[in-house]
Amino acid sequence: MKRIRSVVRGVGSYLPRRKLTNQDLEKLVETSHDWIVQRTGIEERHIAEEDETTSVLGIKAAEAALADAGLRADDIDLVICATSTPDYTFPSTATMIQTGIGMTHGAAFDLQAVCTGFVYAVATADKFLQSGSHKRALVVGAETFSRILDWNDRTTCVLFGDGAGAIVLEAQEGEGTSCDRGVLTSHLRSDGRYRDKLYVDGGPGSTKTTGVLKMEGREVFKFAVGMVADVVQDAFKATGTSAEDLKWFVPHQANKRIITASADKLGIAPEKVVITVNKHGNTSAASIPLALDTARKDGRIKDGDLVMIEAIGGGFTWGSALIRW
Incomplete structure (x- = not known):
């Protein structure tokens, strides 16, 4: 259809x-x-x-x-x-x-x-x-x-x-199949119970200040690796695809150890993972499009490639989108 x-x-x-x-x-x-x-x-x-x-x-x-x-x-x-x-x-x-x-x-x-x-x-x-x-x-x-x-x-x-x-x-x-170009599926999650793991300690409705970032690094690492698996696997199930079908995995660029651990858990080959955190650091919501642009400009991402993007952030929030370029 x-x-x-x-x-x-x-x-x-x-x-x-x-x-x-x-x-x-x-x-x-x-x-x-x-x-x-x-x-x-x-x-x-x-x-x-x-x-x-x-x-x-x-x-x-x-x-x-x-x-x-x-x-x-x-x-x-x-x-x-x-x-x-x-x-x-x-x-x-x-x-x-x-x-x-x-x-x-x-x-x-x-x-x-x-x-x-x-x-x-x-x-x-x-x-x-x-x-x-x-x-x-x-x-x-x-x-x-x-x-x-x-x-x-x-x-x-x-x-x-x-x-x-x-x-x-x-x-x-x-055509309504996984061979279509474009966003094939997306899956979003959140769980506000983890607010204290990664947050900013200010805001106009509370402290009337901007505040600064606070993070429990070890806890964020643990949850980041564990939580993203469900939304990525849900994307595969929704489209009848698998890690083997992926051409590129473009995760949120928070930490190289998180990226490699997540890819390993999902069975995604290292050579399919786009990593730009070494040059950009963690740029939050900007990190995935920065990585996409880098991989497109250097010739890695080509038309027809199956690309998975995923991220986890404060809240916690996490999600994935599967895109055929």
Whole structure:
């Protein structure tokens, strides 16, 4: 039975100008390059300057995605921005991206699911396009996590970076099989009982402050490896596919040890795993689109490839989406 699929038309990304290496961090906190690499796989990350707000990063990534798609702002009728670090409490960062790319029609809104935000945003955009209410969606993941870090806390400040990535999704008719191009299935989960494992200790409705990131690293590692399996396996079941059918596995880039452990648990061969955490750090909702753009630009992801994206984030939230490129 024919059905509407959300097909990837273009992908783009943007990283702030400033790089912060592990050697730079050695001068700020008691840590070392070897310690960071051994435990996280991170070698460097990008840090936004004062004039590089989340929307600025998002606009540049969106423009790159539109250029890659061969489309203009007038061709888009929906903008969803996944972010936990908006420019303002309101208006939404998505509306600022909308304005920044010269779009004055359609709808734009933010979505907050922390590191799982991009997966949630892809799933949400897919529902809009499948319904027939919209034709093309710009899905952006953009973060300036450097603004909510305690730079005296060596257990967290070494992990995160800033950046943005975006994809353009277009509604196209498919045959209704797993051979279709586009988003084939998505699966989302959350469990608020784990709030204290990874959170920011502030907000306008509680402390009236921004707050800083707090994390129980060992607990997050344990849950990250254990929880993602169900949503990935659900995706395989829903489409009649398996780990062997995957061309690329593009997980949230939080920690190299989490990525490799998750892939191993799922039976995904190491050579199918896209890893960019070494150069980007953990960029939260921006990490998956940044990795997608990297793998597309260097020739790894090609048209027709079966790509799995997955993530887990504060809340906890977690999810997957299976996409045929």
